[in-house]
Amino acid sequence: MSAVVEKLSQHVQGTASSFKGKLVNLKDQIVKNRVSYLFLAPFAIIFMVFTVIPVIVSMGLSFTYFNILETPKFIGWQNYVRLFLSDDVFLKSVKNTFLLAAITGPIGYFASLMFAWFINELPPKIRAFMVLIFYAPSISGNVYMIWQVMFSSDAYGYVNSTLMKLGFITEPIIWLQDPRYIMPVIMIVVLWMSLGTGFLSFVAGLQGIDRAQYEAGIVDGIKNRWQELWYITLPNMKPMLMFGAVMSITSSFAVSDVTIALAGLPSVDYAAHTVVNHLIDYGTLRFEMGYASAIATVLFLTMIFCNKVVQNLLKKVGR
Amino acid sequence: MKMRKLKPKRLNRSLGGDVANIVILVIFGSFMVLPMIYAISNAFKPLDEIFMFPPRFFVRNPTTDNFRDLxxxxxxxxxxxxxxxxxxxxxxxxxxxxxxxxxxxxxxxxxxxxxxxxxxxxxxxxxxxxxxxxxxxxxxxxxxxxxxxxxxxxxxxxxxxxxxxxxxxxxxxxxxxxxxxxxxxxxxxxxxxxxxxxxxxxxxxxxxxxxxxxxxxxxxxxxxxxxxxxxxxxxxxxxxxxxxxxxxxxxxxxxxxxxxxxxxxxxxxxxxxxxxxxxxxxxxxxx
Known part of the structure; x- marks a missing residue:
């Protein structure tokens, strides 16, 4: 009996002292790593003030009714309930967004990687120029204009007139108003614009690979450029691949400018309505900020989940 | 052997692959560069050409009027x-x-x-x-x-x-x-x-x-x-x-x-x- 008590009291003392020990340990750690914390501090403070605080406030607003003019009223889970149970347009926008993300995300990602690699195969002198050409949609102002000209709904639009000349169609197709065609057109435009941040980081990453590794690879029996890509280049590029994946996810789930510019807000029959379109609709047109914040929070959680899945897949590269 | 001499740095490259690479880049590149050409061409269009119907991609009578007006x-x-x-x-x-x-x-x-x-x-x-x-x-x-x-x-x-x-x-x-x-x-x-x-x-x-x-x-x-x-x-x-x-x-x-x-x-x-x-x-x- 007494042995048990003794053991128990020892245990209690043990946890107490280990807690105290942890605190002391933490203080030691902070003092020991003070240089690291100083390096981090300027960024951390600005990031907290201008990113973390606004995000947390927005998440808080998602539990309120907030019309921007009056003070927010707490309404619990009501926004979320409404979102999933009675907002048919939201469910349609979720479907559209998933479809867009599932198709343009992976294809855009691989296209970025492939074109960065293809360009890297060229002689150094023309590489910078080629990178500019492929990055052009991301750097030249009002890029959607050109697609309106291309997919113009009359017989003079470039696509219509070409298809009519070739005899595929006899009447012009109303590309941007016909629910059957809006999504494919949007996907083409999104894909065309997908060589952005990820692409440039791949271009930069390819420059940093040690040339000696390629020479060693030849000794080890690497026969062609594809083997070189898989066994040497990609494993060296892992950090950039992770970066590019996050960029792909964030951009493919956040498509909104393209649909507004080409199909309008709202698009005919909500055929091209994305989650971010829905969010903009409620946040900036109907002034229901609480509801818009709930949409943003749901989208946020979805992206986090997708990111987890993709990062796990990327761990398998080069094996 | 000739290829090796031309490109001493790049090993394990076949000529066919290089050609295919260039062809792919040219095809897709001309597609990607369109908006830039369009933007340049538009800036030199006189007003009547900007509103011309059907729209035209390239400028016909280039002018610097737009810049002067700006x-x-x-x-x-x-x-x-x-x-x-x-x-x-x-x-x-x-x-x-x-x-x-x-x-x-x-x-x-x-x-x-x-x-x-x-x-x-x-x-x-x-x-x-x-x-x-x-x-x-x-x-x-x-x-x-x-x-x-x-x-x-x-x-x-x-x-x-x-x-x-x-x-x-x-x-x-x-x-x-x-x-x-x-x-x-x-x-x-x-x-x-x-x-x-x-x-x-x-x-x-x-x-x-x-x-x-x-x-x-x-x-x-x-x-x-x-x-x-x-x-x-x-x-x-x-x-x-x-x-x-x-x-x-x-x-x-x-x-x-x-x-x-x-x-x-x-x-x-x-x-x-x-x-x-x-x-x-x-x-x-x-x-």
Whole structure:
């Protein structure tokens, strides 16, 4: 009996002292790593003030009714309930967004990687120029204009007139108003614009690979450029691949400018309505900020989940 | 054998592969460059050609009228136009410089010094990229108001220092710096700041040159309309948007504006890209 008590009291003392020990340990750690914390501090403070605080406030607003003019009223889970149970347009926008993300995300990602690699195969002198050409949609102002000209709904639009000349169609197709065609057109435009941040980081990453590794690879029996890509280049590029994946996810789930510019807000029959379109609709047109914040929070959680899945897949590269 | 002589650096390359590579790049490249050609062509179109039906891709009777009209409008501006240009150049340069330095320092600490909380902080930064900025606009405004930074340059410059993207990019590239390199610098008595600045940063030059482009592009296009009210603090994109508000008659001027706004980022892009490729094509990182 007494042995048990003794053991128990020892245990209690043990946890107490280990807690105290942890605190002391933490203080030691902070003092020991003070240089690291100083390096981090300027960024951390600005990031907290201008990113973390606004995000947390927005998440808080998602539990309120907030019309921007009056003070927010707490309404619990009501926004979320409404979102999933009675907002048919939201469910349609979720479907559209998933479809867009599932198709343009992976294809855009691989296209970025492939074109960065293809360009890297060229002689150094023309590489910078080629990178500019492929990055052009991301750097030249009002890029959607050109697609309106291309997919113009009359017989003079470039696509219509070409298809009519070739005899595929006899009447012009109303590309941007016909629910059957809006999504494919949007996907083409999104894909065309997908060589952005990820692409440039791949271009930069390819420059940093040690040339000696390629020479060693030849000794080890690497026969062609594809083997070189898989066994040497990609494993060296892992950090950039992770970066590019996050960029792909964030951009493919956040498509909104393209649909507004080409199909309008709202698009005919909500055929091209994305989650971010829905969010903009409620946040900036109907002034229901609480509801818009709930949409943003749901989208946020979805992206986090997708990111987890993709990062796990990327761990398998080069094996 | 002949190929080897022409390209001594590239091994294991077949001629067929090289040709296929070039063909693919030319086909897709001509597709990608369309908007740029369209923007250039539009800026030189006379007004009747801009509104021509059916629309034309290339200009037929090029004219510089659009630029002349634009400069006339600029001269009439209430605040001297050079002021808008200065505002944008200043906020863009200051924001970009600060962002590159501050984000790189933080990335260096997160990647090369493992310390309590470093992983957690990095995860928060990456996760924050996924939150839609549309709904954070109001909280952001409130923060600015609380800081008393409304209607100052600070409202445009300082938030740019803390963009998540820069830290994420720099941290991913710092993974590739061999620890032994940093260790030997420390052995030679270099402080952390010196190690960071003279060893780590040159190693990841392609990364920060790329980051300069991203940051520059964001700030260059910033209208700042939510935070800035005084006319003499407003940015170039804001002033140019005002000119475009003039409606249909300003369409030609608008095309000229788009081209002029494009030139600076494109020039910067060419400079940074060619220096990324030149420095690194001769030497890679060595352990």
């Amino acid at each position: 400069f006339l409008l600029m001269a009439q501006s209430w605040v001297p136009f050079s002021r808008y240009i200065f505002n944008t150049l200043f906020t863009t340069a200051a924001g970009t410089a600060g962002h590159v330095v501050i984000a790189s320092m933080a990335a260096f600490a997160l990647e090369k010094h493992k310390f309590p909380g470093s992983k957690l902080f990095f995860n928060i930064v990456v996760t924050s990229l996924m939150f839609s900025p549309v709904v954070t606009a109001i909280p952001n405004y409130l923060v600015m108001a609380r800081l008393n930074w409304l209607d100052t340059y600070l409202a445009l410059i300082v938030p740019a220092f803390g963009y998540s993207l820069g830290l994420f990019l720099m941290k991913q590239f710092m993974v590739t710096i061999p620890d032994s390199l940093l260790e030997s610098a420390r052995m030679d008595g270099a402080g952390e700041m010196k190690t960071f600045w003279t060893i780590a940063m040159p190693c990841v030059k392609p990364a920060w040159l790329t980051l300069i482009i991203f940051s520059f592009q964001t700030l260059w296009g910033a209208t700042g309309s939510t935070f800035i009210y005084s006319e003499e603090l407003k940015t170039l994109p804001y002033a140019l948007n005002q000119i475009l508000m003039g409606g249909f008659a300003r369409a030609g001027v608008g095309a000229a504006v788009i081209l002029l706004m494009m030139i600076v980022p494109v020039v910067l892009f060419m400079v940074t890209q060619s220096s990324i490729i030149q420095t690194m094509s001769t030497s890679g990182l060595k352990e």
